[in-house]
Amino acid sequence: MQELDDPFQESAASQSAGAVLSQLLDFILASFSSFDLNKDGFLTRFEIERALQAPERTIKEAAFLQFILVRMNEIADTVTDESEVLNGEIGISIDDLKTYFAALPG
Numbered sequence: 001m002q003e004l005d006d007p008f009q010e011s012a013a014s015q016s017a018g019a020v021l022s023q024l025l026d027f028i029l030a031s032f033s034s035f036d037l038n039k040d041g042f043l044t045r046f047e048i049e050r051a052l053q054a055p056e057r058t059i060k061e062a063a064f065l066q067f068i069l070v071r072m073n074e075i076a077d078t079v080t081d082e083s084e085v086l087n088g089e090i091g092i093s094i095d096d097l098k099t100y101f102a103a104l105p106g
């Protein structure tokens, strides 16, 4: 996670989309278990919103989490796992994330 904390690095806008997406995926995968509050292997909207509100969150990390949040339905649909809908809530798994990002252009 070295790059995410460096305030002097290029802004996301000046990097290629592919590089940013790859950072995004790295960030989410590295933090997945800490975001997954109930440890069920799925991130729900609630869990992502809680992660977003963490006081230590950087602007860049918040942007990454927002990206996931607005695409939740799409990402959750990527891989057909047994429980995309958990108690009426959509959840995204590590498989969903990896497959979704691998399919994105860039």
Ligand SMILES: [Ca+2]
Binding pocket: 036, 037, 038, 039, 040, 041, 042, 043, 044, 047
């Ligand atoms: Ca969870």
